[in-house]
Amino acid sequence: MSNPSLLILAGDGIGPEVMSQVQRVIGWFGDNRGLNFDVSEDLVGGAAYDKHGVPLHDDTMAKAQEVDAVLLGAVGGPKYDDLDFSVKPERGLLRLRKEMDLFANLRPAQCFDALSDFSSLKTELVAGLDIMIVRELTSGVYFGEPRGIFEEGNERVGINTQRYTESEIERGARAAFELAMKRDKRLCSMEKANVMESGILWRQVVTEVSKDYPEVELSHMYADNGAMQLVRAPKQFDVIYTDNLFGDILSDCAAMLTGSLGMLPSASLGAPMDNGRPKALYEPVHGSAPDIAGQGKANPCACVLSFAMALRYSFAEGGEADRLEAAVEKVLADGVRTGDLMQADGGTPVSTSEMGDALLAALDASL
Ligand code: NAD
Numbered sequence: 001m002s003n004p005s006l007l008i009l010a011g012d013g014i015g016p017e018v019m020s021q022v023q024r025v026i027g028w029f030g031d032n033r034g035l036n037f038d039v040s041e042d043l044v045g046g047a048a049y050d051k052h053g054v055p056l057h058d059d060t061m062a063k064a065q066e067v068d069a070v071l072l073g074a075v076g077g078p079k080y081d082d083l084d085f086s087v088k089p090e091r092g093l094l095r096l097r098k099e100m101d102l103f104a105n106l107r108p109a110q111c112f113d114a115l116s117d118f119s120s121l122k123t124e125l126v127a128g129l130d131i132m133i134v135r136e137l138t139s140g141v142y143f144g145e146p147r148g149i150f151e152e153g154n155e156r157v158g159i160n161t162q163r164y165t166e167s168e169i170e171r172g173a174r175a176a177f178e179l180a181m182k183r184d185k186r187l188c189s190m191e192k193a194n195v196m197e198s199g200i201l202w203r204q205v206v207t208e209v210s211k212d213y214p215e216v217e218l219s220h221m222y223a224d225n226g227a228m229q230l231v232r233a234p235k236q237f238d239v240i241y242t243d244n245l246f247g248d249i250l251s252d253c254a255a256m257l258t259g260s261l262g263m264l265p266s267a268s269l270g271a272p273m274d275n276g277r278p279k280a281l282y283e284p285v286h287g288s289a290p291d292i293a294g295q296g297k298a299n300p301c302a303c304v305l306s307f308a309m310a311l312r313y314s315f316a317e318g319g320e321a322d323r324l325e326a327a328v329e330k331v332l333a334d335g336v337r338t339g340d341l342m343q344a345d346g347g348t349p350v351s352t353s354e355m356g357d358a359l360l361a362a363l364d365a366s367l
Pocket of ligand 1: 018076078285290
């Protein structure tokens with residue numbers, strides 16, 4: 001059987017720096033766990049624009065459709081800020097998400113013990129926190145028509161439309177219930193059924209889907225209350241399923257419960273391919289961090305943890321994903337910190353590659 005395939009799109013700014021550490025980790029799994037991947041690399045974002053005049057070349061898009069998983073670093077940077085909207089680096093990422101039809105965005109908010117005092121909340125509220133937010137990613141108010149800025153009488157009016165079909169709500173709900181089955185079997189669906197028809201439909205469809213998952217305890221919450229509960233008592237949640245707009249906001253809110261942007265992975269999943277694996281794109285939540293790019297300061301953990309998600313969700317290697325996450329946990333517990341994880345009271349930060357060294361040593365120790 002051939003090896004599973006991975007397309008690496010390191011992108012711009014700190015993207016290539018953090019990705020080079022992930023490449024070492026991928027190599028470690030090949031050398032030590034017999035997990036070999038056919039890895040190919042290509043350009044996205046500003047790097048693709050510099051070479052091809054577009055933020056994602058058609059050939060790269062075609063490759064992304066063929067591989068078992070795509071791993072992306074970050075795109076963007078000040079050099080590209082004045083480009084026309086149609087060729088901005090972010091358009092490359094949006095094209096990937098759209099053409100791969102990645103409808104379920106998984107954003108874990110997990111608090112590593114060693115970082116629990118980094119949270120804006122009290123340590124006891126976040127210690128041991130482990131939430132998964134599933135955000136619908138391809139529909140809703142960011143895509144609905146009509147949209148635009150129109151003249152109405154003697155003034156302008158800005159219009160966006162929240163629109164969801166049953167099937168769009170259902171496929172995301174199934175992804176969320178499947179995840180809940182592998183976790184603590186609790187799912188909280190969030191919408192605004194009190195004031196939005198799309199929310200009423202959302203609640204109805206999620207309730208219908210729940211009949212296929214009798215073991216999962218389903219609850220419903222208005223999204224505004226959800227925001228309050230996330231900062232009041234976040235540990236009450238296991239999996240949260242919500243729409244594109246609410247998910248955008250709630251996942252950022254939940255992310256900050258855990259401390260640093262440099263620690264946050266994500267996965268975007270689509271429909272299963274012929275081999276049963278979902279279409280998948282894994283990427284850290286952070287951007288290209290131009291303020292620290294090229295200085296060896298970036299924290300590679302978010303990108304490494306994104307690869308751990310790939311092991312779990314694309315390659316059914318949950319045990320190896322646990323191993324990698326435990327290595328991150330151990331390194332942090334040993335006090336190894338990149339600059340973003342330093343406390344005001346000092347210590348010496350390690351570089352991006354020294355963090356990579358520590359991760360590999362922790363992986364070695366796990367054997
Ligand atoms: P950012 O996430 O790049 O950086 C925000 C802050 O967090 C910066 O101070 C940065 O130094 C720090 N930071 C981020 N990741 C870090 C890491 N791994 N280690 C240490 N520190 C880290 O967000 P921004 O500054 O708003 O955006 C910069 C560029 O990135 C823009 O061009 C933006 O459009 C783009 N962006 C891209 C993505 C993506 O590729 N998915 C996401 C967000 C922003």
